[in-house]
Amino acid sequence: MTAIVAETPVVTEVSVARGYRFELVKLLSQWRVRLLVVACWLAPAVFVAVVSRQASLPVDTLFGRWMHATGWAGPLVLLGFSGSWALPLLTSLVAGDVFASEDRLGTWRHLLVAVRSPRRIFVAKALASLTVILLLVVGLVVSSAISGIAVVGNRPLIGLDGHVLSASDAAGKVVLAWACALAPTLALAAIGLLGSVALGRSPMGLLLPALVALAMQIVQMLPVPVAVRLALPGYGFISWNGLFTGPAQLKPMLIGVVVSLAWAVAATALAYHLFVRRDFTNPAHDGSGRRAIVVGALPLAILFGITTLVVAPATGATGSGIEQDKVQRALATEFAHLYRLQTTQLNRPGVTEQQLQTSAACTKGGDQVAARGPGNDWRCVVSWHVPGVAAAGSAIYQLDINPVGRYVADGDGPKEVNGYFLVRTPAGDEPNPLWQFDGSVELLPSTP
Amino acid sequence: MDTPLAVRARGIRQCFGDVVALDGVELTVPAGQVHGLVGPNGAGKTTLLGLLLGLAVADSGTLEILGTPVGRALAVPEGVAGFVDGPGLYPSLTARQNLAALASLRGAPALGIDDVLEQVGLTDVADDRTRGFSLGMRQRLGLAAALLTKPRLLILDEPSNGLDPAGKHHVYGVLTRLAAEGTAVILSSHRMDDVEALCSEVTILSTGRVAFSGPLAELAGENDELGYRIVTSDPRAARTVAGGTAGVRIVDEHDVLVIAATVPVLDVLVKRLVQADIAVRELAPVVSPLEAAFLALTEPTDLEISR
Ligand SMILES: Nc1ncnc2c1ncn2[C@@H]1O[C@H](COP(=O)(O)OP(=O)(O)OP(=O)(O)O)[C@@H](O)[C@H]1O
Ligand SMILES: [Mg+2]
Numbered sequence: 001m002t003a004i005v006a007e008t009p010v011v012t013e014v015s016v017a018r019g020y021r022f023e024l025v026k027l028l029s030q031w032r033v034r035l036l037v038v039a040c041w042l043a044p045a046v047f048v049a050v051v052s053r054q055a056s057l058p059v060d061t062l063f064g065r066w067m068h069a070t071g072w073a074g075p076l077v078l079l080g081f082s083g084s085w086a087l088p089l090l091t092s093l094v095a096g097d098v099f100a101s102e103d104r105l106g107t108w109r110h111l112l113v114a115v116r117s118p119r120r121i122f123v124a125k126a127l128a129s130l131t132v133i134l135l136l137v138v139g140l141v142v143s144s145a146i147s148g149i150a151v152v153g154n155r156p157l158i159g160l161d162g163h164v165l166s167a168s169d170a171a172g173k174v175v176l177a178w179a180c181a182l183a184p185t186l187a188l189a190a191i192g193l194l195g196s197v198a199l200g201r202s203p204m205g206l207l208l209p210a211l212v213a214l215a216m217q218i219v220q221m222l223p224v225p226v227a228v229r230l231a232l233p234g235y236g237f238i239s240w241n242g243l244f245t246g247p248a249q250l251k252p253m254l255i256g257v258v259v260s261l262a263w264a265v266a267a268t269a270l271a272y273h274l275f276v277r278r279d280f281t282n283p284a285h286d287g288s289g290r291r292a293i294v295v296g297a298l299p300l301a302i303l304f305g306i307t308t309l310v311v312a313p314a315t316g317a318t319g320s321g322i323e324q325d326k327v328q329r330a331l332a333t334e335f336a337h338l339y340r341l342q343t344t345q346l347n348r349p350g351v352t353e354q355q356l357q358t359s360a361a362c363t364k365g366g367d368q369v370a371a372r373g374p375g376n377d378w379r380c381v382v383s384w385h386v387p388g389v390a391a392a393g394s395a396i397y398q399l400d401i402n403p404v405g406r407y408v409a410d411g412d413g414p415k416e417v418n419g420y421f422l423v424r425t426p427a428g429d430e431p432n433p434l435w436q437f438d439g440s441v442e443l444l445p446s447t448p
Numbered sequence: 449m450d451t452p453l454a455v456r457a458r459g460i461r462q463c464f465g466d467v468v469a470l471d472g473v474e475l476t477v478p479a480g481q482v483h484g485l486v487g488p489n490g491a492g493k494t495t496l497l498g499l500l501l502g503l504a505v506a507d508s509g510t511l512e513i514l515g516t517p518v519g520r521a522l523a524v525p526e527g528v529a530g531f532v533d534g535p536g537l538y539p540s541l542t543a544r545q546n547l548a549a550l551a552s553l554r555g556a557p558a559l560g561i562d563d564v565l566e567q568v569g570l571t572d573v574a575d576d577r578t579r580g581f582s583l584g585m586r587q588r589l590g591l592a593a594a595l596l597t598k599p600r601l602l603i604l605d606e607p608s609n610g611l612d613p614a615g616k617h618h619v620y621g622v623l624t625r626l627a628a629e630g631t632a633v634i635l636s637s638h639r640m641d642d643v644e645a646l647c648s649e650v651t652i653l654s655t656g657r658v659a660f661s662g663p664l665a666e667l668a669g670e671n672d673e674l675g676y677r678i679v680t681s682d683p684r685a686a687r688t689v690a691g692g693t694a695g696v697r698i699v700d701e702h703d704v705l706v707i708a709a710t711v712p713v714l715d716v717l718v719k720r721l722v723q724a725d726i727a728v729r730e731l732a733p734v735v736s737p738l739e740a741a742f743l744a745l746t747e748p749t750d751l752e753i754s755r
Contacts, residue, residue, distance in 0.1 A: 014553055022553045029540040110536020113501055113529075114553055116522040280503065 014115045019124030027098070027132050036093060037132075040139035045147035048074035052151045062160075062241065062406065062438055068431075070155040071148030072170040078144045079181055083237030087185045088213030090136050095129040095192030096206040099275070103201045108280050118276045126193060126268060133189050134182075141178045145171075158433070159244040160440045161330065162337030177240035180253060183260035184236030188213055190267035191300075197271045197278075198292040223374060223403050226321035226443045227312035231304055236260040238404050241440050249442045251315065259307055266303050270296050321443030322401055324362055324371035327378065330441045331397065331409060332360040335382045338433045345425050345433070351387060358384040362399070376400035378407075393417065395434070405441040452515060454479050454601045454632030455500060460509035462495055462656075469495040470506070471656040477634055477649075479600065482627045484643035485636040486738075487653035488746050493636040496653070497532045497603050500524070500634065514600055530603030535590020539579035543570055543589050546578060550593055564592040569618040583610030591619060595626075602626060604635040608642045620646060640739040650738065652745050659745035667741040673697070675734035676714060678705045681727040689724050693717050706734060 027033050051058060051067055052074065058064035061080040066073040078086075102108050115121050157170035165173065188209040195208030216234030229235055230252060239256035242249025274292055311317065336358040343351055362380040364371040371378075378399035383392045395413035411418025411434055418434040457475040461468070470492045477483045485493050499506055500513065502524030511518045516525040537546050544561060551558045565574050568588040573581070578589065587607055594602055602623075608616060623633050623646060637643050643650055644664060651661040660667065680686040686705050690696050695713035700706035709717065721728055735743070 014555070018553050018555060022549055025545075025549050026538055026540070029538070029545070031540070105536070105538065106534065107536035107538065109498075109501075109503055109533065110531060112503065112522060113531075114550060116502070 013117070014120065016120050016123050016127075019115055019120050020127050023098070023124045023128035024131060026101075027094070027128055032093060033132060036090060036136055037139065040090070040136040041143050044074075044078050044140050044144035047078065048144045048147040049151045051077075052148065059436070063157075065431075065436070065438070066158055067148075068152065070157045070167070070170065071145070071150070071152040072155075072157045072167070072174050074148030074152070075141055075144040075174045076177065078140060079177055079240070082140060083181055083184075084213075084217055086140065087137070087181065087237070088188055088210045091133060091185060091188040091192050092206060092208070092210040094132050094136070095189040096196050096209055097192075098125045098129045099193065099196035100199070100201055100205050112280055118278070118280075119272075122272050122275050126271075129189065129193070130186070133185065137178065137182060137185060141175070145174065157244075158338075158341070159246060160241060160334075160438060161245040162334040162341070162433075162437065162439075163246045164337075164341070165244070173243050177243050180240040180243070180257055181237055183257040183264070184233045187233035187236070187260040187263035187267065190264040190271065194267045194271040194274075194296050197275045198296040220404055221402070223320055225312075225319060226317035227308050227315070229321075229404065229443070230255050230311045230315070230317065231259060231307035233260040233263040235404075238406075241404075241406060242442065245440055245442070249440070249444075251444050252442065255311060255315070259311075262303065262307065263300070266300060267296075270299055316445045317443065320373045320403065322373050322403075322405060322441055324364075326441050327362050327371075327399065327401065327407075328360040328380070330407075330439055331362065331380050331382060331399070332358040334409075334437065334439045335360070335395075335434070336384070338437060339384065341433045342423065345423060345430055347426050355387050356384045358382060360397075374401045374403040380409075401441065405443045407439050407441060409437050409439060411435045452479050453477065453512065454481075454514055455634065456510075456512040457496075457499075458510045460496070460499065460506045460511065462492075462499065462504070462506050468656050470499075473509070473653070473656070473658055475651060475658075475661070477601075477632050479632050480627050480630045481649060482623055482633045482635070482647045484647035484650040485634060485653065486638070486640070486643055486650060486742055487636075487659075490655070491653040491746075492656045493653055494532050494605055497530070497605050497634065497636060500601070501528060501530060501532060501603050503532070527597075527600035528603065529594035529597045529599035529601075530605075531590050531594065532603070532605040534605075535586055535593065537578045537581070537586055537589060537593075539577060542575050542577050543581075543592075544574045546589065547593055547596055551596055554597065556596070560596055560598075564595040567595060567618065567622050568592045569615065584612055584615045587611060588615055588619065591622065595622065599626075600631050602631055602633045604633065606637055607635055608637055608639055616642075640736055640742065644736060644738050652742060654746040660741065664738060667737050672741070672744070673708050673710050674737065674740050675699060675706060675708050677730065677732050677734055678707065678721075678728065679730035680705065680721060681729065685724060686721055686726050689720050689726065690717060693720060 057067050058077060061077050063073040063076040067077060102111060111121060112118065154167045156167055157165045159165050191212050192209040195205040199205030199208065213234060216232050219232060220229060220234055220238065236256040239253040242253045274295060336353040336356045339356060340351060340353065360380045360382045362371055362378055364375060365377040378401055380397045380399055381394055382397060383394045385392050395411060395418045397409040397411055399407050399409050401407040413419050418432065421432055421435045422429040423432040453476060455475055455477040457473060460470050460473040462470040473496060485496065487493055498504055499511060502518065502522050505519065505521050514525050514527055518524050541549060543565065547561045547564065548558045551561065565571050568591050570585065570588055570592065573585065578586065581589065587610055591607060607619060611619060627633055647664065649663050652659040678686065683705060687698065687701050690698055690705060690707055693713065693716060695709055696717055697708040699708055718728060
């Protein structure tokens, strides 16, 4: 018998677009993903609405103390939380599972027969999980911003150096800050893909982004050199802070974004490399193994090493990046801005920053210790001049500077300047902007 | 001569490390045939069906599917459908959604979904999530998914697993109709009765080699010794007659006489019994010819013909 076939069968290719839609349908049909979508679009609104009405504000989180003052503080407080918890967890639950779920369900062979190309399956899965993650992140921003504006109002925001950002300026920076945080989120998502491919059914695959994020957060809290800090993708969750100083600290922010995107690309490429070489004929074998882990982890470690070596000389970053003159400059500037704010509050004649000629003199832990590096033992004396008054004013601040350059300044002086949390204004008691405030020391030598 | 071949496999060899899963396998299946693949666990059935689906390529040998030579993985021509090791279903989707998602993946209109669900008898549960589906329901939905692609070669790995009589009825009906329309169906099974009921030809695999391939009728070769149960009016006399007939081996003689004999010898025995005035009330093979051949070919040392 010989084969005589009238029509020549052709292999119709399943396009990436159709594969993408298939993956989206599968993702969005999972109750877990649906729950996440609902939570990301509702929970922030509820959170901002509730907290903004409370008497005690989350002052430990950046911009928390301004939640009564403007609706734009809400999305930023949420971003502070999200960088450490929500975003790593979201990427874990979405990207950490797109490949592993097919292992769990035993559907690889089925999918391969249907799509006929591991490459297209990979691209479709990566794009679909990216879409869902974007949907969740957009939900967080939109929900918290709408709620903040509705409950508190579309009002100006006080930046991290005390200057006033108009409402529209604040809105733009909030969006920009979240966009910045998207870069490390993508890096975590890519690590999730990699974990999902390399670790197969093991629950470690699902948890990998969250664990990596946690590890990076711990590193950020340690007194490591600036170059190491900037070479980790987790720094992107912090570097947006620099947007809220004037001038904005663009350099660390851009480095944060670029490093994060480099990790995202590298981890995705590794996941792809592992995936297309996987043997799908054996359902018992999920592609995991020591080799997969080595192939996955080693290049990322090398990437980290290289970035550290590139960042250090390129930025001139040395040590902790927190030095006496930088702290003094940051504090003096912020004090001047906030002093003007207080002046307006008290209905006193207006002054300008130039007129105030503010200066700060800081020491750390007494005279024995060199004044550099993070710690809660910074002590500064701020002096300023009021036009028409001969004697210079002076106030003391205790500074708690954390390793990423953020500080809380705690006023310790005359009640009517910075010694008490309220000031008496013609309109009644109001929160005293000079009593306690958050600020940021730029870790890199200078902003271009 | 004129029937186009759905599958033409020659000298297929497939190894997994030291394990030789398939060794010189030849398989010829014309269009419109239901072909059974049987063999003990680990014989290589799933491996062979996986090759036909294009999940892997053989280490050596040639494979032509629907007239097209297959040279690399995932390159089998359009028109091949089916599943190995259970159907792939997404538990968070309903039966209908599973089929619709697959249809849209292939860019096909979701027209035939109700029809295929009807064919496999799943209309009632079409809008239930497949999370709660039983094994039999999953098998049927897997078949429905394959039908959706209007296959010309259908590959099914143990499709009758977990099917209730009604499910079996549906599946048999579908496969028979498909074959009548010219689709080749290759199915593996551990149920000899299924294979006998459905397949016109079988291939028996044993540790990766083809032990037999051809029409079922050829299996029950005239000269193979098979076991028969004979119920007579006088068992003791019957036993004596059987004992005196050349070529008859007595296996059991308690209530019912069980003998092993070839077909010609059996003919002689029956004639003699009747001549000796012994009525033959029942005469039946102990195991079906396929099962006997299966056991004989796959476990030659351990041939067991008993009740
Ligand atoms: N991916 C694989 N890696 C290693 N060995 C494999 C793989 N797939 C199959 N084998 C081996 O090949 C042989 C044939 O396996 P196969 O699954 O084809 O048998 P089968 O006939 O389908 O068995 P069953 O009746 O149990 O389903 C077995 O020895 C099995 O261990
Ligand atoms: Mg099998």
